[in-house]
Amino acid sequence: MFIAMNRFKIVPGKEDAFEKVLKNRDSHLKGVPGFIEFNLIKGEESKEFSLYASHSKWESKDAFIAWTKSEAFRLAHKNAGQNQDLYLGPPNFEGFEKVI
C-alpha cells in the first residue's frame, strides 16, 4: 500500500475558497488502476497559514507513478495553476510505503 500526500499552505482567510476549489474539481480518479481512496484533510491553523493535504491511498507505488503519467492525471491538474492567491508557495509532495 502506498500513501501520497501533497501538502498545501493556504493563506489565512482563504480556507473556504480553497475547499470549494477542491470540492468542485473533477479528480478523474474513479476507475484509475490501483487507486483506493482520496481525502482532503486539514491540519494545523496558524497566523501564517492553514495546512491542508490531499491524501490518497494506492495499491502500490507503481500504480501511483503510472497515474502521474496518465491522461487522467493531466486532466485532474489542468487548472492547477489557477487561484494562486490561495496558496503560500507550491505544494510539498511526500510519498509513503506501508511497512506494517
Add this chain to the structure above:
Amino acid sequence: MFIAMNRFKIVPGKEDAFEKVLKNRDSHLKGVPGFIEFNLIKGEESKEFSLYASHSKWESKDAFIAWTKSEAFRLAHKNAGQNQDLYLGPPNFEGFEKVI
C-alpha cells in the same frame, strides 16, 4: 474522520531495528473506541535520516484525544523512552481532520 501522524527521523542504518521495535510492540489499539486502522509508513530516505510515520485513522478527533488519556495509551507508550539511539530527535506529531 481524523488522521493522526507521528513522524520519526531514524538514524541511517537503524531502519531494520526501528521496524522491529514497532512490529514487536503491543499497540493496545484493538477495541479502543473510535479506532479504525493503524499503519507504519516509510517516506524519504536521505543521508541524514530515514523518515517514518505512524499513521492511524480514527472516527473523530475526540476519539483520538480520549485514547491519548487512556490506560491503553499509557501501556502502548510505556517503553517509548527506550532505543534512543535509533532516533534523530523526538517524534513530530500532526493531526488532520477530513474535509472531503
